Amino acid sequence: EIVMTQSPATLSVSPGERATLSCRASQSISGNLAWYQQKPGQAPRLLIYGSSTRATGIPARFSGSGSGTEFSLTISSLQSEDFAVYYCQQYNKWPLTFGGGTKVEIK
């Protein structure tokens, strides 16, 4: 199975600052990577798929990049509603696998 590793586990950022989250795959997944945001008590929300395509309704401050085994999610200027846990997911091969998550917290 493809192991997805996210770093850091926790990211402390001040509102208005830039945040960069990383996700590494244990083998190449081409560009078949999605990012999700999850807030407490809520279901995950799709942010990015195809490594860099924003889902419908996702603000432009969210951007994704990468291919092969190295990926990143950047939030250009953190808003209060962006403090949450973020997960990456590969859909290149079964079984589908998620990263362990990065919690973005207020500094």
Next chain:
Amino acid sequence: EVQLVESGGGLVQPGGSLRLSCAASGFTFSSCEMSWVRQAPGKGLEWVSHISSSGTTIYYADSVKGRFTISRDNAENSLYLQMNSLRADDTAVYYCARPLYSGGYQIFNYWGQGALVTVSP
């Protein structure tokens, strides 16, 4: 509007069984692959099982293979997860999830609200 509503969660003893349901609406259910994804308390997301639109192709995570069975009733617009031989580490919120595009990559754009399954004596 796409809606996915899970039901059937609850408290069950180790070794017991439970059946989750997911009622789908707002889209052509019979054309869509579906999955179950779970999340243990305070932990990350774990994909559990997938079923094709016709029900002929099914995948399971190794952690549930041989114990869980996914199924669907396209006439009833419903997805199911039969969980047998439950263990404490099956305790989680179980989400049903639908991909962004039918017949495409498993990118989950639609999620239910989740059903909590607690396995405890």
